[in-house]
Amino acid sequence: MKIDGITNAQEFFKVVDSCKGHVELLTGEGDRLNLKSKLCQYISMTQLFSKSEELHLEIIASEEEDLQKICKYLMKYEDM
Numbered sequence: 001m002k003i004d005g006i007t008n009a010q011e012f013f014k015v016v017d018s019c020k021g022h023v024e025l026l027t028g029e030g031d032r033l034n035l036k037s038k039l040c041q042y043i044s045m046t047q048l049f050s051k052s053e054e055l056h057l058e059i060i061a062s063e064e065e066d067l068q069k070i071c072k073y074l075m076k077y078e079d080m
Contacts, residue, residue: 026058
C-alpha cells in the first residue's frame with residue numbers, strides 16, 4: 001500500500017504496534033524499515049512526515065488483517 005504522508009505519528013504507530021504480523025516501510029531507495037521496531041519508527045518519521053513531492057513510500061504488512069487495519073486508519077485521517 002503506497003502512502004503520501006502521515007500527520008499524527010503517535011496514532012499511526014499505535015496502529016502499527018497493534019498489528020499481529022510484520023509491518024515494514026519500503027522507501028524509494030529500496031530500504032525496508034521494520035515499523036514494529038521503536039528505533040526504526042524514529043528513523044522512519046523523517047520520511048513519513050516529509051512534504052517532498054518525490055517521496056515514494058510503501059507500507060508492507062505480512063498479515064492481510066493488518067494491512068486492512070492500517071488502510072482503515074489512513075483513510076480515516078485522509079479526509080481531515
